[in-house]
Amino acid sequence: MSIKSDKLEGQKSSGGNVVSKKLIPYGGYYTSKVPGHDPELTETGPGTPMGEYMRAFWHPVCMSIELTDTPRFLKILGEELVAFRDGSGCIGVLHAHCVHRGASLEYGAIQERGIKCCYHGMVFDVDGSCLHVPFPKGEEKEAEKYACSIQQGAYKAVERNGLVFAYMGPPEEEPPFPEWEGDYTVLPGDELVPYSNFQHCNWLQVQDNAADNYHPTALHAGKNVVNGHYQGTTFDEVGAASMEVAPDMHFVPVQQGRSLACAGARRVDGDRLFVRVQHQVLPNLSLHAYTSEDGSKKKLFSRFHIVRWTVPVDDENSKMIGWRVMGPGIDTRGVGKKELVGYESIDFLEGQVAMRRPERFGDYKIEDLPPIPPNHREREHYKAAQYAPGDYEAIISQRPIAVHALENPTKFDAGLFQFRKMLRDAVRGTNPAASARSFADWFRENAGAPNSYCSGNVFDIPEGETVEEEVARRRKVTKQIVAILTESEQYKGAQRAAFVREKFETLEQSMKA
Structure with a gap:
């Protein structure tokens, strides 16, 4: 065994499992070798396992x-x-x-x-x-x-x-075209506004980001913008301050392992609890609740704000393409800007897309930067991205194809790792319910319009008297919400919404007792 590989091996137990690893200051030499990417999940060309699975949708x-x-x-x-x-x-x-x-x-x-x-x-x-x-x-x-x-x-x-x-x-x-609850989730006066944003990296790390409900705590926090050099549509307005609170997350495979419910509880203040449920559906669909919730008013079972597919272009490029739901029904704060939603544009955080525009950097002015040579406008964009990076920078900077073998996950990464496992089970056939044929049958059983777990909720639930009580309270609420949504699968449309809201009201009252 070489010195280099021996340094990386760490200490092993008698069973062969690594139980500790020697950490060496300035030890970059021992971690400089970059292994290959994970072809099973990241490669999508004709004939590849993931490529063949995706082509069935x-x-x-x-x-x-x-x-x-x-x-x-x-x-x-x-x-x-x-x-x-x-x-x-x-x-x-x-x-x-x-x-x-x-x-x-x-x-x-x-x-x-x-x-x-x-x-x-x-x-x-x-x-x-x-x-x-x-x-x-x-x-x-x-x-x-x-x-x-x-x-x-x-x-x-x-x-x-x-x-x-x-x-x-x-x-x-050919499977039925999935309508996902049809038009029911779009309220009168609201509309589906299409958009398409190119991503210069592999599809999976873009999809991973949708299941990563923890990153807004750092990436979208105004306090982390260097010297106040804000982007155009600002930080702190994406979910307001409530999105900067570290969420207590609960991840549950649902619909027989065809999708993942990601429930995150954030404390708005001493009286209100904000619980946002994202819905990740195999292989590459994500449904997002209201992105600009400030938690100022009680709200139960608010529905889709974003419906988005992460579509592979090739193994090193992809698209985020889908709809933003715009209008007063979903956007209760009225902060959405329909005119900014479209081709290579979105109305929240310039850093969601590749094509930043200096004229939309708000208070940040080009003259604040060091001198820039003529014809070097790209440096202006790069410097702005360094001041206030967004999802785009964080995602593409993981390499053209993220190397999973180098990751060191924490507990709040559980959602994306669970989703990756579900993808493997689907591709390998170890979860028959997630096979393409079973998916198609499921769509037919639901008339092409299955239910979604996606919802935004603000409960009038007071904070626990101790840290331990508060943690237990948040976790009980998130688990109960997913359980109620699962129970509601037997209903459709208005009947389902009424059932869920009644159950949520009962849950809220039980937490006040």
Whole structure:
């Protein structure tokens, strides 16, 4: 054994388990070797275990506004694609390279029906069938025969509320499109506003962040911004001060291990307890309760504020793409800005996205920085990110693909590690309920609209008289909330909401006794 590996081994018990590790000051030499990434969970190309699992689900691939009078080149799950809307209004998602000679259809001409390759004029319909072959006059039969012999790779696509979704799995195994409670969770006057944000890293570390309910305590805390150099849409307004309180977390696999309920209890003040339940659904969906809750008023069973998929582009890039629910029903503080939600833009924390804009840095001024050479605007953005990093910086800086073998998790990381385990169980088949086929059957049983555990709640529950009593109180509440939501699975829509709110009221009263 080399000196280097011996230093890292630590002290072992007779059973072979590491029970302690020698910590060496200035010992970077002994930890400088970087192991490989975890291919089972991070690689999503064709034929990979995770890639094949993901292809069994519907995924958003772009925003509707990206479909213009020219084709939109995309890369999804490592595949080069083009998306377009033809003259008849049908949406096509095709393999980018023409099946004839490989020219990219991103340079094709959109037709009344289908798309025409720029190189030789082959025309393909949205299902991949060849509609036209430009053989010379008099060779129509040969052209027809050739057209019937080729087919462009194509995926079925649907459009919902400004997003384009594609199913990239075997066509004979297409699952129902998941509506997730349909329109019930969007109150009158509210709307689903689409957005898409590119992330320059592997999909899993972006998805991990959604299950990491602890990071706002540090990353989104105004007190941690260097010398008060705030970003545009500010810290301390994302959930106000209540989001800076370290939450007491309770993570529970639910719906037969198909999803994870992440319940976090934060003390607003001596009289109110804020409990936010995030819902993580295999393989890459997350449903988020109100992001700007200040806990000033009692609130029971508030629903979706963000519905988001983390879609792999390739193994080192991904997209956060989904909807922000906007309007007075969900945004009770009225802090949302619809005009900032869209393509490469979001209305909370500039650091959620890659494209920071200096004009939206609030009180921070470019002249406050050291001198910057001409044509070095990128340094302005980088310096601002160093002053006030957001999710984007924290996530992509974990390397293009995060190395799990180097992590040293704490108890508050339990959610993301639980979700990773659920992914492995699904991919390996050790949880049959989470298989793609079982998922599809479950969607059908729920008419394509299963219930979500996502909810935001502010209870009038007083603080415990001692630290021990307060900890026990918070943990009892979070466990009971998840149990009530599980019990409510037997109901739908308004009936379910009434059941949950009644049970939550009873829970609140029991904690005051």
